[in-house]
Amino acid sequence: MNCNRLNIAFAGTPEFAAVALDALLASSHTVVGVLTQPDRPAGRGRKLTQSAVKLRAMAANVPVQQPLSLKEPKAVDAFQSLNADVLVVAAYGLILPQAVLDTPAMGCLNIHGSLLPRWRGAAPIHRAILAGDHHTGVCIMQMDAGLDTGGVLLSHQLAIGADETSAQLHDRLAAAGADALIEALPRVCSGVLQPVAQPAQGVTYAEKLSKSEAKLDFSNGAEQLHRRIRAFNPWPVAEAQLCGERVRLWRSQRVERAVDEHSPGTIIEQTGSYLRVSTGVAHEAIDLLTLQWPGKKSQDAGAFSQSRALIGERFG
Numbered sequence: 281m282n283c284n285r286l287n288i289a290f291a292g293t294p295e296f297a298a299v300a301l302d303a304l305l306a307s308s309h310t311v312v313g314v315l316t317q318p319d320r321p322a323g324r325g326r327k328l329t330q331s332a333v334k335l336r337a338m339a340a341n342v343p344v345q346q347p348l349s350l351k352e353p354k355a356v357d358a359f360q361s362l363n364a365d366v367l368v369v370a371a372y373g374l375i376l377p378q379a380v381l382d383t384p385a386m387g388c389l390n391i392h393g394s395l396l397p398r399w400r401g402a403a404p405i406h407r408a409i410l411a412g413d414h415h416t417g418v419c420i421m422q423m424d425a426g427l428d429t430g431g432v433l434l435s436h437q438l439a440i441g442a443d444e445t446s447a448q449l450h451d452r453l454a455a456a457g458a459d460a461l462i463e464a465l466p467r468v469c470s471g472v473l474q475p476v477a478q479p480a481q482g483v484t485y486a487e488k489l490s491k492s493e494a495k496l497d498f499s500n501g502a503e504q505l506h507r508r509i510r511a512f513n514p515w516p517v518a519e520a521q522l523c524g525e526r527v528r529l530w531r532s533q534r535v536e537r538a539v540d541e542h543s544p545g546t547i548i549e550q551t552g553s554y555l556r557v558s559t560g561v562a563h564e565a566i567d568l569l570t571l572q573w574p575g576k577k578s579q580d581a582g583a584f585s586q587s588r589a590l591i592g593e594r595f596g
Contacts, residue, residue, distance in 0.1 A: 281365055281385065283469035284308050289364035289384070290333070291315040296454045297370035298332035300391055303458035304368065309465065311342050313362040317373050318346045351377050359383065365469070368461060369423060381423060386469060388423040391457040393450075395435055396421060397478040399486040400428035405453060406446045407486035409511040412503070415439055416449070418457040420464040422475040431475025434464045443506075443533055445513040491516045496529065498545030498595050499560035506532050506566055517572075520545070520595040527595070530578050531570035538563035545595035552582030557595060 286309045290301050293316050304311050314337040322329040330338075337344050343362075347355035356379045359367075366386035369376070381388050394404035395417040401407075408416045417437040424430040436456050440449060467473040494516040496505060509518045509532045518529040535556065542548055542558040549556035554567035572578040 281469060283466040285310065286365045286386075286465060286469060287312045287363065288465075289313050289315065289359065289362045289367045290337075290370075291367060291372040291374075291376075292333045292370040293317045293331045293373050294371050295332045296393065296450060296457070297372070297391075298336045299454035300368065300370045300458040300461055301333055301336050303462050305336070305340050305342075307462055311337075311340070312364050313343045313345060313359075315345045315347070315350075315359065315372065315374075318348060347374070350374055350380055356380060356383075366465070368465075370457065376423065378425060381425065389433070389461070389464070389468065390419075390421045390423045390428070390430070391461055392419045392421055392428055393453045393457065394486070395419065395437060396428060396432055397480075397483040399484055401486040402488040404486040405449050406489055406511045407484075408440065409444070409446055409449065410507050411484075412507055413440055416453070418453055418460050420457075420460050420468075429478065431477050433468055433473045433475050434460055436460050443510065443531075445510045445531070447514045489516060494519050496520045496595070497560075498557065501561035502534050502559045502564045502566040505559060506534055509568075522590075522595050523593055525574055527574075528572040528578070529568055529570075530572065531568075533567045533569060535565040535567055539565045543594060547590045547593050547595075550581075550585055550589075550591050552580075554581045555585060555590065 288304055288309050288311050290311055316331045316333040319328045319330050334344055345358050359380055360383050364384050366384045367388040369388055370391040396419045399407050415437055417435055419432050420434040421432050422430045438452060438456060464473060494512050496518050509529050512518045513530050519526055541562055544558055544560040546558045547555050548558055554569055556565050556567050558565050569581055570578050571584040
């Protein structure tokens with residue numbers, strides 16, 4: 281086996297995974313096949329949509345497999361026919377049975393968007409922001425039958441910006457994960473990197489996001505509100521009622537100075553740059569920078585509130 285020219289199978293679905301696939305396609309390794317989720321309806325028109333990974337693979341003329349499940353013998357046979365030295369997995373979305381885990385000589389490596397064992401599971405980027413973590417990172421992990429429980433081969437730490445959204449952090453972690461993968465592959469192949477078991481302490485789980493979490497409660501403090509707005513950008517997007525309409529809140533910032541007390545959710549200042557809103561903590565406020573009326577595009581606060589007198593209105 282030539283550790284600098286490996287035959288790699290790749291399993292992934294969204295853009296986070298596509299960034300890693302791009303890196304593999306640009307490397308000295310050969311991508312012998314790609315596994316991705318079946319095409320699914322998306323958008324308002326519910327049009328059947330191909331995954332970001334599938335689109336990249338087809339553009340590079342890489343064979344694509346889209347099994348509904350890898351538990352079916354036909355799906356396992358199709359994967360085994362690729363004769364890959366290693367399977368690289370990133371945000372694939374299907375459970376790998378033992379028959380798949382055991383097939384490649386180098387096993388199956390996963391790119392995970394957190395510093396394991398913190399934030400195992402489906403939404404590590406969003407949960408890190410919601411929890412107020414100051415740092416996160418990426419891990420290259422040797423997969424086993426558990427949920428993100430395998431030994432860690434390589435990790436890189438990143439600081440989380442005070443105003444950074446999930447969308448922004450996603451892009452930085454995707455790039456870091458791709459770099460870490462290219463660094464790790466030859467070192468795992470040659471035996472230089474060995475998996476280190478995750479500690480039993482510090483395990484947390486990043487549950488999948490739900491739309492119900494997006495509804496903001498302005499009786500909370502500015503920090504919690506700011507975290508939620510950041511974490512839910514780009515999905516499911518924080519929201520609150522204003523003037524009888526459901527308004528989506530895309531970007532915000534903390535107010536560093538104390539403000540006069542008002543009922544939580546009251547708009548106390550309106551400028552071309554922000555709407556300043558009181559919170560449930562005395563003398564705390566949050567500035568809403570980018571908002572969206574129903575049926576409209578997201579706008580900065582000035583355009584959002586143009587020709588409307590919003591001071592005294594309340595988010596509820």
